[in-house]
Amino acid sequence: MRKGQVVAEQLAGGDLSRLRQLNALAVVRVLRGRSALTLTELSRETGLSRPSTQDVVSQLQHQGWLEEVRPEPGVMGRPARRYRFRSDAGWVLGVDVGGHTVRVLAADLDGDVGHAVRVAVAITAGRAERLAAVDAAVAECLAGAGLTGADIWAATVGTSGLVDAAGQVVLSVAYPQWTGVRLAKHVERLVGGAVLVDNDSRLAALAETWRGVARDAAHVVYLLAGLRTGAGLIVDGRLHRGFGRAAGEIGALPELGWIRAPELLRGWTGVPAGTDPDDVAGLVFAAAREGDRTAAAVVGRYARELALGAAALVLALDPQLVVLGGGFSRSADVLLGPLRREIEQRCVRLPEIVASTLGDDAVALGAVKLSLDHLREHLFDPRTGLASPVPPARRLIA
Amino acid sequence: MRKGQVVAEQLAGGDLSRLRQLNALAVVRVLRGRSALTLTELSRETGLSRPSTQDVVSQLQHQGWLEEVRPEPGVMGRPARRYRFRSDAGWVLGVDVGGHTVRVLAADLDGDVGHAVRVAVAITAGRAERLAAVDAAVAECLAGAGLTGADIWAATVGTSGLVDAAGQVVLSVAYPQWTGVRLAKHVERLVGGAVLVDNDSRLAALAETWRGVARDAAHVVYLLAGLRTGAGLIVDGRLHRGFGRAAGEIGALPELGWIRAPELLRGWTGVPAGTDPDDVAGLVFAAAREGDRTAAAVVGRYARELALGAAALVLALDPQLVVLGGGFSRSADVLLGPLRREIEQRCVRLPEIVASTLGDDAVALGAVKLSLDHLREHLFDPRTGLASPVPPARRLIA
DNA sequence: TCACTTATGAAGGTCTCCATAATAAGTAAC
DNA sequence: GTTACTTATTATGGAGACCTTCATAAGTGA
Incomplete structure (x- = not known):
């Protein structure tokens, strides 16, 4: 692809590498959230020919997005290689800063929760105390999942109140001293990827459409x-x-x-x-x-x-x-x-x-989902294509 | 699939003809709603190389989507061929069935209104009389624009009241005998393409985002x-x-x-x-x-x-x-x-x-816009590609 | 008429896809 | 244990669409 080309907002065409990009994304899309598939199955589901599928798959495997698993035993014919999406290539966090509790979920790229943590905090706790509880809960969750902050590709924090695009709480009536806290900035110290902040009711709503x-x-x-x-x-x-x-x-x-x-x-x-x-x-x-x-x-x-x-x-x-x-x-x-x-x-x-x-985890689950949606838009988007599986550069996102 | 589910028809890859499809659409997208452009300008705006642009353009020209216009005179260098989108290849109608007036607009694919007609109707008019006014207004508008019903690729009718997905007015408190009228079916007798029916307030809102x-x-x-x-x-x-x-x-x-x-x-x-x-x-x-x-x-x-x-x-x-x-x-x-x-x-x-x-034409303009949006989704969509410029097959659309 | 500018057309190369055929690696039956 | 069968993999050849580069064409201005 030509250097410096503007990636159109509308989905644009391009040269042949663009086609490969789209086909690679199609393979990833078929494979995400599912168990391992053979080349034949992938070929059928993507609509690509078998040789092309193989080409795309080996490229994705080389990049680190796909992994070969051992063949299914006991079937007729030559055993087919199977490939799975490496959902553990990256992780996201979902954080729920509630009145009495701070909840943190660590989930992989498929949204499977690897570790969950809850830390109690007094309803009367001030800003510093509540933020300290967030720090503690995030640290405990990372440790429990065997991760470091650098493994986190995106994190979302849910809180009561109105939140602006920069991740600052502009109005909170629920907790003392919470208005004005720069939540995104605070959590960005802890993790590698982008940090989003949103209203807890909204995140819970999102969770319901996802797993509720x-x-x-x-x-x-x-x-x-x-x-x-x-x-x-x-x-x-x-x-x-x-x-x-x-x-x-x-x-x-x-x-x-x-x-x-x-x-x-x-x-x-x-x-x-x-x-x-x-x-x-x-x-x-x-x-x-x-x-x-x-x-x-x-x-x-x-x-x-x-x-x-x-x-x-x-x-x-x-x-x-x-x-x-x-x-x-x-x-x-x-x-x-x-x-x-x-x-x-x-x-x-x-x-x-x-x-x-969904119970008490609704907000944290929605926070996980928003993080995943963010990655989908910035990593798995047909407009930009698919880079190697590394934490995306952090940007301030609206 | 439950009704109301989001159809997440993600954009898929494919073979090389798919790439050509996308690039053809990119050229059309750049050219729509604008005056004629040269190959060099098109090449720059689409990001395609010049030879490829030329290839795509001559294909589109052959299909009937593009038309060569005479070169701009008096510029330095060899005069460049210029191409324009044939916005007059197809037409849409926007119909506003109001209390005292039936309005009809005929517009080309760029949304430029070619002919406008208004026909008076008594507020007390019953179903038959009002439908007759619609027939008369549509016929007059087609004649005035030099078109026949077969030239219309899509038409939208705006009316007061609740309208169902099949284009039937399920509840109208404004006009007598209007509840239950099958507006889509009625107008489908008059034009070739798809016929949509929607609430007038909604169409007026759409018009405001388009030209208001x-x-x-x-x-x-x-x-x-x-x-x-x-x-x-x-x-x-x-x-x-x-x-x-x-x-x-x-x-x-x-x-x-x-x-x-x-x-x-x-x-x-x-x-x-x-x-x-x-x-x-x-x-x-x-x-x-x-x-x-x-x-x-x-x-x-x-x-x-x-x-x-x-x-x-x-x-x-x-x-x-x-x-x-x-x-x-x-x-x-x-x-x-x-x-x-x-x-x-x-x-x-x-x-x-x-x-x-926007004045009195808001609803009819919104109806035009909805017709155009329908065509965009069904004719100019990256998922389906671009067929020859003929009226799309009529389907009942939600 | 000549230089300059910009556009067009043609040639050659690369990439990605597809179809098809030959080969490989298992199971099932004898 | 060999043979037949089934399914996957690998290799080859070809087509289509894109790119770059270069020679040629057709205007304007001096």
Whole structure:
């Protein structure tokens, strides 16, 4: 290819090496996330001829993207060589900086989680203490996975609050002193690749489309229902952030009451004195489950507040699916019914409404997925082709 | 595959003819929407070598996509041959079925409008009468442009109401007997190519991103403010319809009052008896413009109702831009101020709010654009390559 | 008319792909 | 243990599309 050529945004043609590039990417795409395949199988799936497939494969093998595994024994005919994608060539991190916990997942290029770590942190912890917990959790996770920071090709950090394109938290109401923290810069000290930062609700939404209940839905409204309330939107299969990264922040509208909604649950009077405020919600849901009328009424009021904002999002986007996530989704059995009824009252076309099944790892999983998407765009993109498997140069990414 | 799933038809490689395909598309892409270029210029812009460019060009010329024009006179050196894209190889139609008017635009492949027609129709007209007006307008437009139905490669019809994927109006509150009309089927009798049907607000939004004030915005909320109220959403540069094609139909929520909002204007008492109800709105805006307090108050109330729904959309999507369109946008000088104040009160991040400048042709222009987008996806797509310039086979498209 | 400029056309080389045929390495049956 | 069968691998020849380079063509300006 000619030196200095501008790689068009649209997919452009080019010379013959470009064709090889595309075919190499096709082979990698077929092989990623699957077990080993033979040349014949690869040839069939890519549509390339066998000799060409072989050529491409040996080139990829030489580059380090592919690895030969021993042939499948006991089959008719000459045993075929098998090749697998070296998903362990690079790693990504997914970090969830929560109120009480910092979670870190290390995953390979296929998204398989190699090591998971959780470190407790006080809800009252200030900036330094919380950042120290992040450092500790990342270090422990790297060690546990047998990696160093240099092995990490991309990392994503999920946090509550509004995050700007440079990875700085521009507004956080949840944790003290968290507004203004430069999370991307902080984590870049720890790992080699690019560091992305995004809102936790959004990452959880992304996780649902990846490995959760929204796997096959292109349009999704995700509700984070817990001690905080938030939303994440999937539009056309992609995370929607909006122009100022404030999409889905419908909770900021006081009339909708997303901020005070969790308070409704704490206001229940049926709880023993001295209970940890954070545990009250669980007790309310439990009581409602047992048939307590006043608890059920409180849950109903909470559902109504949640449904107000949810209905606005549903009406705006007309999603296929609404996913109820966050800590309260554990009590979906008592929450989902009222929520569904309240949303139904307000919407033209009622979408499916289901509870998340990902549990506490949703945000960290979404962070892993965003890291992988970043790599896909920058390493496995038809526009740029496929370089050797080394950590991509770090750039500040919007 | 569940409905609504993202079709991740990744771009595949192939043999050498595939490369030629891509390079031919690159040449066409450079040449479309521009005046004639020489081989040297084409070579530079596509990144191909000169001989290859020449090869590709002569192939495209032979197919009928390109045409040689006479060289630019009076330049130094040997005069270069110049080639232009034959934008008149195919045509599209944009049809706007409005309450009082049916508009039809015929445009070439570059989107240049060759002929425009408007036919009056009574607001009370039933289904047959309105469809007859469509027939007449289309026939007149084709004749005026010197075309026949067979020359039309794609046509799009904009209408009020909810439209399903098969081009049937499933719900219309605006015109009598309009619910249930199979618009696509009806128009397919008249033209050769594919016929798409979509909501008028959405098409107007699309027009704004194409040739209107939203040209450079990826996220847009378009408000249709007129005798009816509606919205169209642009997300990530693309029209957002939602899973059930009901996205943006936030006006259906009675609490937000989009249905009764225009009635507020008619309720003004300062109008002479016997005025046509449709003219009242204009008088109210005029009076407000002149400083009439009661008229200004009515406009303020209308702006508030409009802002309720608009704020919900803005909070959900965080657009860069809100475009005020529809008939009332002519009175943007008195409407925009109150609207902006009301939206500001309710939003976290205030987007830019501007009035449309496209006038009455917005919907028809959007219909033209959707037709062109359809052709781009089906004729000029890197996945399929480029066939000879003939009207594409008609398919029922979602 | 001559120099200069820019475009065109032709030749030769390289790369990537494909089809086909010859060879290799297993299993299954006798 | 040999033979037949099955499937993979390797080698060869050819076609298509791209590139670079050089000679030639067709204008303008002095």
